[in-house]
Amino acid sequence: MARLTFACLVSACLALTTTYAMTSDSKIKFDDTITLPGTAPSLSLAGVGVRVKKLVGPLAVKVYGVGLYVDEKAVGKKLSKFKGHKTGSKALFDALEADTTFDKIVLLKMARKVGAATLVKALAESVKPRLGKGSDAALTQFQDVLLAGLKGGEAETGKQFGFGIQGGKKLIVTINGKKEGEIASGPLAQAMLKTYLDDNAVSKDMKDSVAQGILTWINLTK
Numbered sequence: 001m002a003r004l005t006f007a008c009l010v011s012a013c014l015a016l017t018t019t020y021a022m023t024s025d026s027k028i029k030f031d032d033t034i035t036l037p038g039t040a041p042s043l044s045l046a047g048v049g050v051r052v053k054k055l056v057g058p059l060a061v062k063v064y065g066v067g068l069y070v071d072e073k074a075v076g077k078k079l080s081k082f083k084g085h086k087t088g089s090k091a092l093f094d095a096l097e098a099d100t101t102f103d104k105i106v107l108l109k110m111a112r113k114v115g116a117a118t119l120v121k122a123l124a125e126s127v128k129p130r131l132g133k134g135s136d137a138a139l140t141q142f143q144d145v146l147l148a149g150l151k152g153g154e155a156e157t158g159k160q161f162g163f164g165i166q167g168g169k170k171l172i173v174t175i176n177g178k179k180e181g182e183i184a185s186g187p188l189a190q191a192m193l194k195t196y197l198d199d200n201a202v203s204k205d206m207k208d209s210v211a212q213g214i215l216t217w218i219n220l221t222k
Contacts, residue, residue, distance in 0.1 A: 028065035028109050037179040038172035039103040039164035043069035046213040049196075049206020050111070062111040063122075066196060066203055068210050074102035075214055076221030083218050088211025093197045096214065097190060100168030106192055108161040116150035126202055130191035138185035145173045149180035165189045 030048050035041040048067040054060045078099050082092050120143050128139060146161075155161075164172035171189040172182045183189075201207040 028111055030067040034069050036162045036164055036174050039105055039166055043105055044072040046070050047209030049203035049209055051203050064111050065109045066206050067107045069105040071102040072217050076217045079218055085215055097193050104165040106163040110155050110157050110159045113157050114155045116153055119155045120146045126195045127191045130194040132187050135187045138183050138188040141183050145181035149175045163192050165193055
């Protein structure tokens with residue numbers, strides 16, 4: 001019996017290293033590493049969260065899960081000045097956003113079915129306030145790429161959207177792992193990242209989770 005129990009514990013630990021549950025009550029899981037077209041391979045999961053849409057009063061629904069993938073080794077070295085820190089800070093997130101020497105991926109996984117136009121409009125509305133002047137064309141291109149990829153249909157439960165931030169200069173859009181297009185706009189790429197990491201992040205639990213993951217890597221780096 002003791003051997004069986006130990007074996008079960010080992011299996012459970014191994015399972016935890018391959019996927020992350022977003023929250024204790026969510027069924028959405030994220031692989032611990034990911035490779036998508038156009039960005040560096042095998043980026044590591046820094047943190048996860050849920051995008052919630054408020055309805056009436058206390059009622060709300062989960063729209064999608066979101067995870068941030070980055071180069072674990074690069075983060076440990078590039079952000080080493082935060083070694084010893086225990087909690088996230090504006091300075092930490094600013095440094096993560098500003099460092100363009102390593103790629104990043106924002107990955108969305110749908111928790112419910114949403115119409116293509118509704119989802120694309122919501123994403124654009126979140127990104128737009130974080131864009132500087134003169135980026136309207138890039139935002140329009142971003143919406144066009146998504147709508148073309150969805151072919152005017154729906155974003156079904158489980159559908160996956162990847163937004164690769166390559167060198168801080170372009171945003172690469174994938175749907176279910178297939179590249180749909182890229183937008184050569186640094187401001188758009190940074191605005192996508194800020195949507196989930198700035199002071200008004202659309203998923204606070206994701207931002208908190210990323211801080212914990214990033215600081216763990218930094219503090220373990222020798």
